[in-house]
Amino acid sequence: MATLPVLAEPVRITQDVDVRTIDLNGTTIVIDRIQDSENRLEGDFARTSRPCPPFCITPMTAAPGVVTLGELEVMDFLETRVSAGEGLLLDSRLPEFFSKGTIPGAINLPFATLDPANPYRDEILKALGATLTGTEWDFSQARQLxxxxxxxxxxxxxxxxxxxxxxxxxxxxxxxxxxxxxxxxQLGLSTHIPSGG
Structure with missing residues (x-):
């Protein structure tokens, strides 16, 4: 008796969603999952154990009042906040890591640039929508990040x-x-290689 080939089931984002298509400033980004069910991570992201410090496990919450997101919420943030010009998805890694691949729709703002010792930090805060009057910052028009x-x-x-x-x-x-x-x-979600990466 011959066996019939097994039809591959699609690798969806959720049970009801195969792909997310989001318009960001006239550019369409697509987030889906790798369809190869045999796909494996390689390199640094496949490693399970690294010396701590510096690679210590971080708390689930970054700071009081700051919401922690999962992958679906990141996609929602792109679709609602970023696409409306109200928010930014910030990849805080150093440029050499960002250039190897990032989440579609993310921009690179390395964590060190936000250090108070950076003489250009105030310009970055202004670019995020904050305004400086004298010595007081006003974040009422600042973007969601x-x-x-x-x-x-x-x-x-x-x-x-x-x-x-x-x-x-x-x-x-x-x-x-x-x-x-x-x-x-690990979830096989789409990545973006920035130009020059």
């Missing part, structure tokens, strides 16, 4: 969030994607 880095063992996003909070950025305008690139890749 969702910040991520390499994953649960990376402290760059929590540090970027702490720097923003120290500057006066409201916690309710910040969110933290703790899973970062490692979990995004």
């Amino acid at each position: 969702a910040v991520f880095c390499n994953g649960p063992w990376c402290d760059q996003a929590p540090l970027a969030i702490r720097y923003l909070l120290q500057a006066g950025y409201p916690a309710e305008k910040l969110s933290y994607y703790r899973g970062g690139m490692q979990v995004w890749l």
Whole structure:
């Protein structure tokens, strides 16, 4: 008796969603999952154990009042906040990591640029929508930010969030994607290689 070939089931994002298509400033980004059910991670993101410090497990919450996001919420943030020009998805990793691949729709704002010692930090805060009157910051028009880095063992996003909070950025305008690139890749979700990467 001959056996029939097994038809491959699609690898969906959720039971009801195969793909997310999001318009960001006239550019369409597509987030789906790798359809090869045999796909495996390689390189640094496949490693389970690293020396701590510096690769210590981070808390689920980056700071009081800052919401922690999962992957579906990151996609929702892109579709609602970023596409409306109200928010930014910030990859807080160093440029050499960002250039190897990031979440579609993310921009690179390395955590160190938000350090109060950076002489250009005020210009960055202004670019995020804050205004400076004298010595007082006004964040009422500042964008909603969702910040991520390499994953649960990376402290760059929590540090970027702490720097923003120290500057006066409201916690309710910040969110933290703790899973970062490692979990995004483990789930086989789409990545984007920035030009020049």
